[in-house]
Amino acid sequence: MLRSDDLLVFVRAAELGSLSAAARVLDLSPAVASAALKRLEGQLGARLLARSTRSLRLTAEGEGFLQHARSALVSLEDGQRQLVQGRDKVSGVLQLSAPSDLGRNVLLPWLNELQQEHPLLNVRLLLGDRNADLFRQPVDVAVRYGTPEDSSLVAVPLCPDNRRVLCASPAYLARHGSPGDLQALAGHNCLLYQLGDRVYDQWRFGEGASEITVQVKGDRFCDDADVVRRWALAGAGIAYKSWLDIAADVQSGQLRVLLPELRGEATPLQLLCAQRAPLGKPIQLLRDLLKVRCQVLMEQLKLLSQ
Template sequence: MDRFDAMQLFIEISERGSLAAVARARGVAPSTVTLALQQLEARLGVQLFARSTRRLSLSSEGERYREDCLRILADLAESESAVTGQRGALTGRLRISTTNDFGRSRIAPLVHRFLRMHPGVRIELLLSDTVVDLIEERIDVALRFGPLTDSRLTARRIFTSRRVVCAARAYWARHPPPTHPSELARHNCLVLARRGAPQSSWPFRDEAGRTFQVRVSGDRMANDGGVLRAWALEGAGVILKTACDAEADLQAGRLVPVLEPFALPATELHAVHTAGRSPSRRLSAFLDHLEENLTSPEATREAPARAAKGKPPRPATP
């Protein structure tokens, strides 16, 4: 049995949870399936299943190996289809990483729409405001705001979004809004913390377009942007958010922006994936889906005005 056949057999065992069930489905003796699994585990040097009298369950090594097998087998089928010119339905798995707020509000609905168009694809959406290692965590694509710093990765720009300093009306009613960024030192700023390091410097631009940083602090911090936004909506303090995260609250007046004359440098959203190999068809299709359906709040607001003037929409710019 070659490696690909062994992988397929392993997947069948993991799905059925029984060597006997796999043997019946394949029309072979149970001892044949048992021997094949033993040979696979011996070659890998790990135990893929925890045995019980009633059922097999995947070990932690087995869980990881199963994910890799599913991806490898899907890539193999895709490669063979491309070579033979048979571009069939998309299959295989995608692991997608993005931030909490943005993932819930913008990416989860797009994932749902994508899977309705491509039911053969399976997606695992991982939400975290901590930057993950794509290679170590075996992430197919991460949606990240800000510059690309890892040379092992390739980035595809999706859109640019402004950043806003804002708080609830109840907070501004108790604390006079700042007229200059330096006055934030007198306010309770709700700070995002990543890996225990608070983002306690917020960027601004002066009248000459030069960027400067202002130190901020407050009575609380969190590693989840959604938690910070919820606290801000309760009137607890001031937050720094991308407009695409807070747009609904800004439009509804639940959050009120300040310091707009000192417009913060815009930030770019990139779809980031590992470099050195062409993306799979399913990943390319998902990236196209993102680019076609994700727009910044600025572009959404500007498009009707340009259409009314008879001008074609153009991509958002900083």
């Protein structure tokens, strides 16, 4: 079997007219280059280069073999390049579950971008605010807020610093004013979120010994977090939402953050997996994309809090 490095020594020596020059270009010692050429000639049973102390030239056999050697090297390079490109191509199915608000308004455009970069990737997205059963539902991973109650799930942090923020539309604030402190929330219509049988009408701020809980009330509540966001956008009241869910609305001016100096309730974003096996390539890409994009949004929240 002919060695590709031996072929390369022969081709470079023929092109440069010098075995020592070929050795320098290939970062080889003259002895190693000479041994490579001798090995090649021995395997072929033909002398390829006529050498003297001052010159080197192709023999008739060498001239006939040179083009074949070049073609073989080009073919090997093409094959190697295709292998590398093949490893970069991501295919298969990415099955994931995500909260309704985050999924529709944040995750969806990011997934579109991921598929544009990897057109062989198929995405199956299940939206809902109830926790997905990764052992029964047809999903590989779930994107969820908070710490999973099921200890059998593996949680991969995506945005551990995410928090809830108070927000309202400019139209609502123009009619009712902006609360000057947490106690003032009692005089405002607060938009409530329901998960299961529980209505979240106690809003927590701070943490540990400095945690404050405020009882709020309002004229509407929903078990779909995206509906709560839409009510806030429509000027129906004040919402207490995950920053990731409403960051784009704040940037566009449709919502304003209220009392930004307050530290809202921690709402870490996690990627949940049902087992500790290594993550597949599609899930790795999703994880990396979400980490980068969430970090950008968190930097914007830090600026608002200053």
